[in-house]
Amino acid sequence: MTFARNSYRTVVVGAGIVGLFTAYHLARSGGGPVLVIDRGFLSSGASGRNGGGVRQQWETRGTVRLARESVEAYRRFGREFGFNIWFRQTGYLFLAENDAELARLRTVHTLVASEGLASKVLDAAAVAQFVDGIAPGAVVGGTYLESDGTLYPFPAVWGVYEAARSLGVEVAFGVEALGVEVRNGRVAGLLTSQGPVTTTTVVNAAGGWSGDLSRRSGLEVPNVATRHEILATESLKPFLDPMVVRVSDGLYFSQSMRGEIIGGLTLPHRPGTSRGTGSSPAFLSAMARALVGLVPRLGAVGVLRAWSGFYDDTPDGFPVIGEDPRLPGFVHGNGFGGHGFMLAPATSRRIALAALGQPTGLDPAQFSPERFLTPTPTATAERLQLG
């Protein structure tokens, strides 16, 4: 038998940062026994393939607040979880190439500042102070928030993984979720590639595979998995502090603690073509042209490796958090659109609440699964889905 028990109170699908954090909170609030299953190995999904950015600059108040809470949690992470995640709060710098983009960033700045965060609007000269060697005339300005930053994703995963396990959470790798078993209109179990498990609650935290699991469980959801490519260069002595994001094309890059430039670029992606984590010649040349165009001296830096991971996108850019009204016992913790890592601490607490049948306190129009069932013209959308 693959699993230690036949029956669990909750089964979490996906051992990424969101799934593990949720399992950790469930175990702490007496929601056990908890089983976490993952189709790959630890960190084989987006939690092990992202650029490590953590930011609070968003277009909607709800997201800003979740992000601010997550930043506080990551600041405490080292003391609470025993792993050093090297959370470096040296800012996120958004770049505008024209006045329209700058006006959009100003709106973001106004919102972020109204939440008590020390966001700044920068002119081109101030931007150049942050990005040594930026091509003259490349930008008209940008916004900067110092308490944003970057972290090293792996130790964050190890830390939550070990903490969850020490609370009795069972984690099984190489196990795929095939769909839920439904009895009397609610979740009665989960079918896995290693046999069935009895449970009353399934948490879908499967990231790029969450749409598949929902659909295999008979639930129509709008989640779409899109591949995003990324690269890392040879390591250099420190010269770049903030994470830099360009609004026009989603170019983002930062310098890791070890000195590598790590970054990516949003390219049009044909969804559903393949679920591999490989790279494409198109990305390598597009990314290199974007990076060298912005900071010409990086042309003399070697690319060390390139890879890709999956965003779990929703139509309005907000994650999906809460129990699915069509199937009691089926709890969503997905749709993070490439920003699950940075929002995980705050959102997973609420996913755990939903799994325990308690209110999440989140605005249902923005985060609940119901919002896709009653098609009303949505008031808000989060379009700052970059970096």
Next chain:
Amino acid sequence: MTRERAERSLKMGESDRRFSFRGRPRSAREGETLLAALARERVPLLHRSILYHRPQGPFCGIGHCAGCLVRVNGRPNVRACRYEPSEGDSITTENAWPSPTWDVFGAIGLLRPGGVDTLHGLRRPAWATRFYQRLVRRFAGTGEPPTDAAARALAAPGLVRTADVAIVGAGDAGRAVTAALVASGVRPIVLERNLRVPPVEGADVMPATTAVFLPPPPETGERRFTLLGFREPAQGVRIDAGSVVLATGGYDASLLFRGNDLPGVLTADAAMAFSTPPRRVPFERAVVVGGGLRAAAVLARCASTVEAVVAPGEIRPEVVRAAADAGVPLYPRSLLLRAEGRHHVRAVRLRARSGGSKTHLSCDAVVLAHRRIPLTQLFFQAGATMDWRPEVGAYFPHVSPSGATSVPGLFVAGSAASVPEPDRPAHARSVADAVVHGPGATVTTGVRPYHGVPTELLGYYRELLRVPGHGRSVACPCVDVLVSEVEEAVRSGYRGIEVVKRYSSLGTGICQGRYCLPDALLLLSILEDRPPEEVGYITQRPPVVPTPLAAFASLPAPASEGVVP
């Protein structure tokens, strides 16, 4: 000093290039790499490791390791073994202060010889977070960022070509296939990584050009390959080819022992490169490790500078004969426990296998010639089926007698095809035949099955792991990961190479696992008590070697996205 300079100026030839190295005038001869020029002038080239600033030196000699990185005219991370100095170059070393010989950052390695636990440590007190982060960032990084002038000097328009057949590697096998194709009326494009290579009549041979990315061909439509590469220093090359023949050859692997990344420890590849006439090897009393054909080749090339031959297992008769002729003592079935020395190897300690007597040998180099494995990155990238060969301890492409891999249109020639040397000319002809007429049409005769040299390394490492102090061996020299840190990862419950890689950072440095992965698979196999093929493998990501962003930027975006594996 004056005499030395006078001698140098006397020896200075017409075509010599004068450059400065660490502020002193030096010169390189026509066709001489920086590494060879410095070795000839007996200038030690030191590099400091990325984290603990331990002294490292030229190790692989073929442009993969971090041991000979220098800064050339404001461009960081240039490999001395792959750079021919130009007149007036300003070349210096990096990642050390004030100099690689006396590097104050090196104190960290002396204070914390067991390594710094950056995974759990440096968390407290919270107010010191920023200080720790600045400190660690300052230590890390192999070079200062490039200057704008250095980047401008690299700019070159990309090269986009179409060919029926692209061949990667113009060594013996690649040249033989090229010649056979030319004889059948095909004009292939040949990419050769070496800076200099003789032309082949009827073929376009591109020297100094490294193939770095070969994605699988599209599954629908015309199945053509897109091969990305770059020509030194930073010209992007993209070749659209109907068939690709990989003749990428093999390389000499690393070995785990204490002091295994000390300057003076080098691979047989490096020794062979150094000893190519008219050059002289930069050692006088080397200990050669290995008892197989590669060790015999090293002896044949530089027997007069070999002090002893040490083999993990038995020693082949060819080596015994060559050693007897040169009066070199042999130490078969020996554990190499440790290389000693502060800035350079001065001695090695051995112990006979199964707890026998100990030996102390003075030497000035350790040449690793015990295990030669194929360069398989492009096969993995292209999605070819790979077979684990336990007798070599490495993956080889699954290959038909005519050199066809599991990917239609992708062929292999030479040592990666497991063809023994005497059979390679015949094999090259059948590969060319299969490329032109299809693999099914070829009848191949006379190609014998490959018999690798049994390495016995699994048993060897099992014994080594029982030796006190083995944990100080460097498992990954590029990122400064010690064997003890790999053991710690396994003890903490992390299993499989993919997970241990992420936990320990092993294999994430400048050689991308070329030198740590073969040993790490065996190490994890022992620590996790399962066969090496169950430990998994690190996904071979593009590019094969660090490729300047300028090279990729010089290429226009291809029309179709192709298949992303």
